[in-house]
Amino acid sequence: MDLGLAGKRAIITGASKGIGLAVARTLAAEGVYVIGGSRDTSDELKELVAAGQAVEVLVDLSSETGPGQLVAGALNEGPVEVLINNAGAVTPRTNGFVSVADEQWSYTLNLTLMAAVRTARAVLPHMLEGRRGVIINTASVNASLPDPLVVDYSAAKAALVNFSKALSKEVGPHGVRVNTVSPGPVATDLWLGHDGVASTLASTLGGDPGKYEETAVQDTATHRFTTPQEVADLIAFLASDRAANITGADYVIDGGLIQTL
Numbered sequence: 423m424d425l426g427l428a429g430k431r432a433i434i435t436g437a438s439k440g441i442g443l444a445v446a447r448t449l450a451a452e453g454v455y456v457i458g459g460s461r462d463t464s465d466e467l468k469e470l471v472a473a474g475q476a477v478e479v480l481v482d483l484s485s486e487t488g489p490g491q492l493v494a495g496a497l498n499e500g501p502v503e504v505l506i507n508n509a510g511a512v513t514p515r516t517n518g519f520v521s522v523a524d525e526q527w528s529y530t531l532n533l534t535l536m537a538a539v540r541t542a543r544a545v546l547p548h549m550l551e552g553r554r555g556v557i558i559n560t561a562s563v564n565a566s567l568p569d570p571l572v573v574d575y576s577a578a579k580a581a582l583v584n585f586s587k588a589l590s591k592e593v594g595p596h597g598v599r600v601n602t603v604s605p606g607p608v609a610t611d612l613w614l615g616h617d618g619v620a621s622t623l624a625s626t627l628g629g630d631p632g633k634y635e636e637t638a639v640q641d642t643a644t645h646r647f648t649t650p651q652e653v654a655d656l657i658a659f660l661a662s663d664r665a666a667n668i669t670g671a672d673y674v675i676d677g678g679l680i681q682t683l
């Protein structure tokens with residue numbers, strides 16, 4: 423299926439690895455020029471840069487100014503038709519809610535919610551002027567499956583979905599679409615890496631990481647992690663004009679983890 427994305431420019435946050443890298447590669451293969459934002463680069467993202475398909479911008483998106491700087495730099499070089507707010511991180515709160523300090527709540531809210539608010543605020547005047555644009559925010563099943571183990575992350579993702587829906591109503595009549603994608607467990611460093619959720623739970627609660635990986639997907643219908651590429655394919659579709667009348671939607675991609683209709 424030709425997604426008709428060739429020649430467009432997309433900002434992708436968290437493009438250095440995991441889901442963001444898969445999105446960057448997928449969109450680049452469709453002929454999109456990628457502006458990738460993250461704190462560190464990666465060999466994989468460097469490959470896209472070397473091929474002339476991307477530029478990397480090293481930025482802390484949890485800061486007040488980082489998101490705006492990323493967007494301003496991108497707009498200086500040309501138009502931006504697609505914004506994918508994907509950067510994120512999660513820290514299991516194994517000592518319970520009371521142990522989660524204000525600074526930890528602030529960091530999570532800044533990275534999960536405010537980074538998307540700030541990039542959207544920076545890019546929207548440009549998109550509205552052109553009466554054309556797509557914003558896709560990576561949320562999580564935890565937006566609707568609140569979990570005390572990731573209490574701040576769950577609340578922040580719920581806020582991200584709520585914010586995205588509200589924004590879609592305001593900008594929809596002016597040609598800009600806003601959607602969220604809500605994955606269940608995805609096979610990236612966030613879950614499976616050295617400091618990922620499975621390893622953190624194993625080192626603090628006992629057992630081995632494999633046990634927590636199994637538990638994460640035991641209630642799914644497919645009994646496996648989603649791949650980053652599967653999330654990227656969904657995001658690429660939503661970014662394209664094939665999804666031209668899809669806005670204000672939240673697409674769950676979780677192997678059937680959420681049991682309710």
Ligand SMILES: NC(=O)c1ccc[n+]([C@@H]2O[C@H](COP(=O)([O-])OP(=O)(O)OC[C@H]3O[C@@H](n4cnc5c(N)ncnc54)[C@H](OP(=O)(O)O)[C@@H]3O)[C@@H](O)[C@H]2O)c1
Nearest residue numbers: 436438440441460461462482483509510562607608610612
């Ligand atoms: N993996 C899952 O199971 C899962 C499930 C549901 C939702 N999600 C969501 O999907 C998104 C991507 O997660 P992932 O699984 O691909 O994680 P990942 O492999 O750990 O990648 C996270 C990306 O975000 C960037 N990032 C993190 N903190 C940042 C900061 N302060 N400033 C700038 N960039 C930052 C990272 O780069 P640097 O570290 O170099 O900054 C990296 O590029 C996140 O929003 C996550 O919440 C993931």
